Amino acid sequence: xxGERYRGVVKDAVIVLEEEARLPEGMPVWVIPQVEPxxxxxxxxxxxxxxxxxxxxxxxxxxxxxxxxxxEYLYGDAWRRWREESS
Numbered sequence: 001x002x003g004e005r006y007r008g009v010v011k012d013a014v015i016v017l018e019e020e021a022r023l024p025e026g027m028p029v030w031v032i033p034q035v036e037p038x039x040x041x042x043x044x045x046x047x048x049x050x051x052x053x054x055x056x057x058x059x060x061x062x063x064x065x066x067x068x069x070x071x072e073y074l075y076g077d078a079w080r081r082w083r084e085e086s087s
Contacts, residue, residue: 008017015031023029043049063073063082072078 006017006019006021006023008015010016041049063069063078063086066073069078073082
């Protein structure tokens with residue numbers, strides 16, 4: 001019995017098993033909802049898909065390659081070279 005899986009559906013807040021299951025009365029069980037993947041996410045209402053709205057605005061005048069070369073700007077001398085080129 002431990003480790004076995006049984007399929008079922010919820011009807012009127014009661015889980016009804018689709019297969020014959022011989023479980024003792026009062027036995028504790030775990031219920032893990034099975035969600036079928038599919039459909040398009042709702043970008044307007046799902047807050048986890050709207051994370052960009054929480055970001056602060058990006059200041060103007062930053063180097064266009066900052067994301068690609070961030071370590072060079074952070075640890076190297078890319079800032080100095082960029083300032084010389086942009087002035």
